[in-house]
Amino acid sequence: MFKPDSKIPEGPVTQKWTNHKGKINLVSPANKRLIDIIVVGTGLAGASASATLAELGYNVKAFCFQDSPRRAHSIAAQGGINAAKNYQGDGDSTYRLFYDTIKGGDYRSREANVHRLAEVSTNIIDQCVAQGVPFARDYGGLLDNRSFGGVLVSRTFYAKGQTGQQLLLGAYSAMNRQIGRGKIKMYNRHEMMDIVVVDGKARGIIARNLVDGKIERHGAHAVVIASGGYGNVFFLSTNAMGSNVSAGWKIHKKGAYFANPCFTQIHPTCIPVSGDHQSKLTLMSESLRNDGRIWVPKNIEDSKAIREGRLKPTEISEENRDYYLERRYPAFGNLVPRDVASRAAKERCDAGFGVNKTGEAVYLDFASSIIRYGKEQAHVKGLDENDSVLVKKLGQEVVRAKYGNLFQMYEKIVDQNPYETPMMIYPAVHYTMGGVWVDYNLMTSIPGCYAIGEANFSDHGANRLGASALMQGLADGYFVLPYTIGDYLSNDIRTGAIDTKLPEFEKAEASVKAQLDAFISNNGSQSVDYYHRKLGKIMWDKCGMSRNEKGLKDAIKEIKELREDFYKNVNVPGRTDEFNEQLAKAGRVADFLELGELFAKDALARTESCGGHFREESQTPEGEALRDDENFTFVSAWEYKGAPSKAKLHKENLKYEEIEVKTRSYK
Ligand SMILES: Cc1cc2nc3c(=O)[nH]c(=O)nc-3n(C[C@H](O)[C@H](O)[C@H](O)COP(=O)(O)OP(=O)(O)OC[C@H]3O[C@@H](n4cnc5c(N)ncnc54)[C@H](O)[C@@H]3O)c2cc1C
Numbered sequence: 001m002f003k004p005d006s007k008i009p010e011g012p013v014t015q016k017w018t019n020h021k022g023k024i025n026l027v028s029p030a031n032k033r034l035i036d037i038i039v040v041g042t043g044l045a046g047a048s049a050s051a052t053l054a055e056l057g058y059n060v061k062a063f064c065f066q067d068s069p070r071r072a073h074s075i076a077a078q079g080g081i082n083a084a085k086n087y088q089g090d091g092d093s094t095y096r097l098f099y100d101t102i103k104g105g106d107y108r109s110r111e112a113n114v115h116r117l118a119e120v121s122t123n124i125i126d127q128c129v130a131q132g133v134p135f136a137r138d139y140g141g142l143l144d145n146r147s148f149g150g151v152l153v154s155r156t157f158y159a160k161g162q163t164g165q166q167l168l169l170g171a172y173s174a175m176n177r178q179i180g181r182g183k184i185k186m187y188n189r190h191e192m193m194d195i196v197v198v199d200g201k202a203r204g205i206i207a208r209n210l211v212d213g214k215i216e217r218h219g220a221h222a223v224v225i226a227s228g229g230y231g232n233v234f235f236l237s238t239n240a241m242g243s244n245v246s247a248g249w250k251i252h253k254k255g256a257y258f259a260n261p262c263f264t265q266i267h268p269t270c271i272p273v274s275g276d277h278q279s280k281l282t283l284m285s286e287s288l289r290n291d292g293r294i295w296v297p298k299n300i301e302d303s304k305a306i307r308e309g310r311l312k313p314t315e316i317s318e319e320n321r322d323y324y325l326e327r328r329y330p331a332f333g334n335l336v337p338r339d340v341a342s343r344a345a346k347e348r349c350d351a352g353f354g355v356n357k358t359g360e361a362v363y364l365d366f367a368s369s370i371i372r373y374g375k376e377q378a379h380v381k382g383l384d385e386n387d388s389v390l391v392k393k394l395g396q397e398v399v400r401a402k403y404g405n406l407f408q409m410y411e412k413i414v415d416q417n418p419y420e421t422p423m424m425i426y427p428a429v430h431y432t433m434g435g436v437w438v439d440y441n442l443m444t445s446i447p448g449c450y451a452i453g454e455a456n457f458s459d460h461g462a463n464r465l466g467a468s469a470l471m472q473g474l475a476d477g478y479f480v481l482p483y484t485i486g487d488y489l490s491n492d493i494r495t496g497a498i499d500t501k502l503p504e505f506e507k508a509e510a511s512v513k514a515q516l517d518a519f520i521s522n523n524g525s526q527s528v529d530y531y532h533r534k535l536g537k538i539m540w541d542k543c544g545m546s547r548n549e550k551g552l553k554d555a556i557k558e559i560k561e562l563r564e565d566f567y568k569n570v571n572v573p574g575r576t577d578e579f580n581e582q583l584a585k586a587g588r589v590a591d592f593l594e595l596g597e598l599f600a601k602d603a604l605a606r607t608e609s610c611g612g613h614f615r616e617e618s619q620t621p622e623g624e625a626l627r628d629d630e631n632f633t634f635v636s637a638w639e640y641k642g643a644p645s646k647a648k649l650h651k652e653n654l655k656y657e658e659i660e661v662k663t664r665s666y667k
Pocket residue numbers: 040041042043044045046063064065066069072073074075076077078079080081082163164190191192193226227228229238239240243244246247283430431452453454455466467468469470471473
């Protein structure tokens with residue numbers, strides 16, 4: 001039997017959350033004042049949780065490594081946030097959002113969690129509107145929606161291409177109210193270095209003040225990890241440069257299971273890699289697929305001519321273009337889920353149809369939308385619909401209003417005007433569905449330690465649908481954790497303040513200091529980035545968009561060797577007692593070097609293909625992912641046993657009681 005218990009409540013899936021909330025233990029308002037909670041991370045998940053827990057009356061200590069919660073990676077989120085409001089009257093419902101998410105995740109997520117997510121999705125929008133988040137509105141003043149991949153309805157709420165930023169400003173304002181009241185103590189520029197476990201329970205953390213290098217002990221009755229995803233294990237990704245796995249990895253090493261580490265999302269619409277100098281990739285939001293059509297030339301000679309600069313995309317006629325997503329997936333077209341769109345782009349580029357110098361790019365073209373919108377506007381304004389110059393101008397204005405900041409960003413990076421020539425895009429690492437294993441209450445396998453937002457594995461199975469990460473992070477922080485944490489803390493009302501002089505704190509602090517000292521005194525010859533880049537290349541080549549047994553075995557061996565070399569030869573300049581970005585990075589890369597191995601091990605063990613995990617050995621004759629439901633309908637939960645190579649696999653079997661498991665088709 002899988003242990004620890006996933007704690008999925010009994011009863012029909014539609015009633016589980018309501019019944020559970022009604023029955024779990026609560027902490028009275030007077031007793032909440034006696035309880036301290038540490039929240040590591042102040043992105044959307046951590047900020048919403050901190051604000052809500054403090055509003056409830058708990059004493060919160062919140063940590064982030066940036067100089068302000070406002071700089072969390074969440075601000076990068078562009079396209080939007082899903083909710084089953086059915087404002088468009090297009091057939092949406094809680095059930096449909098639940099169904100789309102389970103199917104989108106290729107039947108590898110927990111039904112109970114996903115149904116709860118769909119249920120609370122609508123509350124999130126109300127909460128954020130009440131905070132003043134400026135969601136886009138239609139002409140009549142009602143909230144507007146657009147579509148994201150893998151769905152047939154419009155349920156995505158958005159604020160231009162800056163949804164994450166606006167939502168974070170809302171959550172941050174809510175946090176600030178509590179910082180002002182003294183209920184949240186904010187520790188900016190602090191990095192959690194380890195968790196402290198006392199008598200089997202999470203009782204605090206060791207943190208490093210990144211400005212002066214001081215090591216600090218912080219006690220609490222519960223610790224919440226909201227530290228984001230680990231896509232940067234690939235070095236190049238769309239994540240913020242600082243995003244890392246360390247908080248999640250440290251708790252893994254102290255007893256928290258790590259689930260489905262190989263489930264990674266490769267996003268189809270990113271600006272292609274242009275050379276070896278890059279350290280960051282840029283996302284072009286999925287919202288662009290509402291209006292942009294993806295294509296490559298139909299004739300391989302045209303692709304070649306484009307690559308050699310002899311032909312322009314605008315010179316290729318309609319009949320000589322291959323809108324391959326519309327051709328292969330007529331029902332969902334350009335709005336198939338990300339894993340499907342990414343693999344289709346790779347297939348075309350591998351076949352020689354890629355359109356930039358490296359051969360790794362496809363087009364995202366707005367020309368037909370510009371004309372469609374332009375004609376509509378001309379009609380509305382009583383102008384000449386056959387005046388092509390006017391129509392183009394009017395159409396561009398509509399597209400600018402919808403996606404202006406994304407187009408501007410593209411032009412600044414690529415130096416091409418996407419209103420006039422199609423954008424070039426290619427898949428890039430974007431999101432990690434895997435993460436710290438949590439039960440239904442969002443508690444990890446360390447009692448008293450919780451994980452929320454992208455840091456946990458909980459809701460997206462093998463592939464996350466667009467605009468569902470913000471929904472999950474805010475669901476966890478505003479509406480799930482604040483209920484479930486009380487159930488655990490109700491036993492702690494008489495515990496009193498946690499003593500940070502306990503030997504467990506001393507031991508954890510000493511081991512943190514020893515690792516920092518070892519880095520500084522190593523005097524090696526290679527930079528931290530040298531190792532990070534090398535790790536990223538192994539990950540991309542062997543654990544990236546498609547994986548096979550040989551590549552994964554090679555990756556495991558190469559990562560192990562790279563890790564050994566890292567500890568022998570890494571050079572970390574400066575001192576431990578000062579601001580030292582390289583030192584902070586060294587610790588993060590050390591953890592990526594361990595996670596990378598577990599990632600490959602997980603991918604090797606899962607011999608089926610599902611969602612974003614594509615094993616070349618398991619595909620249909622058409623090249624689609626081929627699941628093996630009989631043998632792999634489970635969550636892989638890895639237990640640390642001294643090294644990634646020794647990690648032990650526990651299988652949490654998934655049951656589908658409400659939704660019929662089918663072959664995933666978007667045709
Ligand atoms: C370019 C881009 C666009 C996206 N657009 C969308 C979108 O439109 N819709 C959508 O739903 N999703 C989108 N996503 C995904 C979404 O943005 C993320 O999944 C989500 O914001 C993660 O939120 P989080 O709160 O879990 O973590 P983050 O926002 O990553 O926050 C992590 C926090 O943890 C802190 N932290 C980490 N480690 C430590 C440590 N050791 N010590 C102290 N603090 C630590 C950081 O300081 C930070 O405060 C996008 C992602 C990218 C990369």
